[in-house]
Amino acid sequence: MYKSISALALTLAAALVAGGAVADAGQRYGFGQPATPAEVRGWNIDVNGLTGAGLPPGQGSVAEGQKIFETKCSACHGDFGEGAGRYPALAGGQGTLTASRPLKTVGSYWPYAPTLFDYVRRAMPFPAPQSLTNDQVYAVVAYVLSLNNIVPGNASLDARSLAAVKMPNRDNFLASTWGHDTRPDLHTVACMKHCTSGPVEVISDLVSLHVTPPETEVGDAGSMVELQATPEHAKAGSAAATTVSFSQVQRIILQRCAACHAQKPTQPGFASAPMGVMLDTPARIAAAARQIDQQAVQSQAMPLGNITHMTSQERKIVGEWIAAGAKMK
């Protein structure tokens, strides 16, 4: 009995995979309720990016879109879609995809225009998703496309004209299909002995290259996954240390000292900053430069018990910053 059931399951699974189709076979349990057409309509908001299938009736112009964008989008995405702060840019970047720091936007990267309608309707504006009417979405989509010079400034878009828009980067996507991965196969060999020759060559060293990006350097990070630092600028290795930036020092102090020396210490056992010394903001760090020098560079009494594992390179960097006048830039 047991055997035959699992044999049936196997046959079924094989049929599913082999035919790529789902056989209408096997036991049905009959739980749940049939979805009525009205229920389906309420939730069926997806638009196919490639074909535009699912684009609703309605329309909107670039001019209308500009007004909506200025009230509901530009605070985060910039007046011209250039992106405010770390919010994503929606325009620009064409021609940068092979540069060392590509700028991926609707105009430079997105392959399909209806995807923009689908995404804005379901997820934007970020603080109030699904609050725009279909006409408003068409309008703001038209505006974002016009910011990228993909539609003219007098354009008005509806289902048909949006589906017909050809995006500049459309032909640059290589899609995997089931069983066909487009990723380069690296054929790595698992060598066990004498696999390399010569001494270990460090090509990127977090401690001496300081590649953790200071805030100002982070581009296109509305999505955290876009974060990329640039070790290139620091490739000179130790030579780079001659111009220690405040952000490097701040990073070290926050990492090595602020667990105890903060208004609200996170180190268990500390109710308040020891001896009132707070090293948790740029201003406080700069103001305490002298004391930091004494405790962490000269006597090396701090960090206490070196519990936060401050390295000698870090002490050197902090020392150089102080020697150069402990500037806040």
Next chain:
Amino acid sequence: MRENRRRFLHSAAALTGGTLLAGLTGSQARAAQGADLPLGVPPWTKQLGPGVDAAPYGAPSRYERDVIRRNVPFLTATTESSVSFTPLQDLDGVITPNGLCFVRDHGGTAMVDPVQHRLMIHGMVDRPMVYTMADLMRFPSESHVYFLECAANGGMDWRGAQMQGVQFSHGMVHCCEWTGVKLSTLMNEAGVSSKARWLLAEGADAAAMTRSIPIEKAAGDVLVAWSQNGERLRPENGYPLRLIVPGWQGNVNIKWLRRLKFGQEPWETREETSKYTELMADGKALQFSWAMQAKSVITRPCPEKPILGRGFCEVSGLAWSGMGKIARVDVSFDGGANWKTAALQEPVLPKSLTRFRIPWEWNGEVAYLQSRAMDETGYVQPTIVALRNAWGSNAIYHKNSIHTWRVNQNGTIDNVQID
């Protein structure tokens, strides 16, 4: 001053027990404990503790309050579209405690009322259906242990070593025992058309997250899950219902799952065009690279867990592959010149984290520790140089290269990349 410090350490030790001392060497810790320890009788032995009803839903010891998810504020504009990382450095075995599972949200954590939640199945089906949670939980269920990794795990280290700590370099992975109904069961219920090739899965969050999944995978090992590690999903991990797509990038494992629609073509959503595509050096982008390829990392020692002294040091870490079981993990102590095969903790499960361990004698010299995973398909984890040569450094996603920790002479550990 010196006196002060001693007094402070003494009182901190009394206050915090082991936590503060955990980072100190043996002799420092002994000095800090003062004259009456270890033979003295500690306070918890001399008084009654709280009763059994003091913590109806238990929490870790207060001395473990450093063992938390952490985010990196400068990575993102807002915490609602951001990530907090699993503290791999503090975990043993392969199961991630629910409260420590990394969280990647695109529109914050949806706080869903399970009574109001529905799953709709429609599109190319004979019988469009709507299910309540109670309906779904009547179906036959299964439990499986699977890792779940964000496609961008390690993405900050593509161009160079940036993240000082295994929590940040590798902490976008977790591994749980998931319970739910097979998606194939629900497909059979709805009578999916033989012409359907793709499935759109949609979340009920503020991002209304959507991804396309090919029918072959959907009919395979995909689960519609309501439990993780024995209890209901945590809100931040998709409560009350999520998709579990074993071995595939985290983003397709739609949280707060509310809709499954069958169709003939992929939907080309924003999350499979603008994001979760890999930009190669030549400007082409790879799309639908779903499976997470074999990867491993040493979780101890690591920057957060330095080596406390010469002599015996157990090197331990995690390996995983979205293609199946881990077949072997090799470890190098000299930056990849020579390798030794590590022991794998049984049971080794497909598409699960796998714990490896290898004994080592540290002689106090600088060393370069690496681990290299191989899965049952024969795929071998590549070096960062090989990966960059093939992919460039703008791919963001699917960075699965061999990771290097440099052990410094004082036992501290740094993230470095070597040729």
